[in-house]
Amino acid sequence: MSVLVYIEHAEGSVKKTSLEAVSYGKALSDKLSFGEVVAVALGSISADELGKVGSAGASKVIHVNDNKLNEGIIQAHADAVAQVYNQVGAGTLVLAKSSLGDAVAARLAVKLNAALVSNVVELPDNTSGYKVKRSIYTGKAFAETVVTADHKILAVKKNAVDLKTDGTAAQVEEVTLSIADANFATKITSTDKATGEVLLPEADIVVSGGRGMKGPENWGMIEDLAKELGAATGCSKPVSDIGWRPHHEHVGQTGVKVAPTLYVAVGISGAIQHLAGVNSSKYIVVINKDPEAPFFKAADYGIVGDAFEILPKLTEAVKAQK
Structure with missing residues (x-):
């Protein structure tokens, strides 16, 4: 058999x-x-x-x-x-x-x-x-x-x-x-695919940003880190709701559920709906200036600090390792 x-x-x-x-x-x-x-x-x-x-x-x-x-x-x-x-x-x-x-x-x-x-x-x-x-x-x-x-x-x-x-x-x-x-008999008339070098459902590494990024003009830091890691980019629901990022990047219970080897959450508090979409990740890294952010309870590794200071340094560190 x-x-x-x-x-x-x-x-x-x-x-x-x-x-x-x-x-x-x-x-x-x-x-x-x-x-x-x-x-x-x-x-x-x-x-x-x-x-x-x-x-x-x-x-x-x-x-x-x-x-x-x-x-x-x-x-x-x-x-x-x-x-x-x-x-x-x-x-x-x-x-x-x-x-x-x-x-x-x-x-x-x-x-x-x-x-x-x-x-x-x-x-x-x-x-x-x-x-x-x-x-x-x-x-x-x-x-x-x-x-x-x-x-x-x-x-x-x-x-x-x-x-x-x-x-x-x-x-x-x-x-x-x-x-x-x-x-x-079923005919597929059109297919809309998410854009990007790495797509969320298939990604082995995901870097996501939340409202802590303060605005869409700052998303370059998320994308720079994702590029160096060979990762897909995601976001929290509030970020997609206010139009900072497209809805297909929304990670969470009502968005895309992911299960990468590494999930990096930047400026995301960790609402239960978001956690439900990422808790199958093998490792979770949280970057947040609020030490009481709920996400830290689910994190394997956490960094308390300003994302605008940490992200560029982290990106450079990844470059140096490569």
């Missing part, structure tokens, strides 16, 4: 979250003595790029190289993955939790008559049954879900597992599937 991993890619590269899913699938296979780990990729992407999935633990990648799958139409992706799942005789499907992954996984659960567990943070405990630990309440708590179904779909939370990098190149096999035209 093999483990199948659904791969997402963008701009010609496999997403880091999907590589994490492959590493999770490999660890799962090793722990439960399953067979090989097979990845499935849909749409246009080079064989060389797909071969790199092997470093994360996959032995083979099945590539459905159909241009009609490039747009990420959910019904078509679910149909294609279900076909591959059955062809390879998989018992478990692993994927990254994402906007596309969530929608595809829900449909696959019905197609495959499988149990779906989302926000998975650890390998299953099989000492007595099959229990999966997952994050709930926007990361404030954990739940253990007992799974009894023969077929299982596990959606892995970003940064919840270690990324394996010591595997060998995977064999890439191109296949052609018959996907019913009805699955392409």
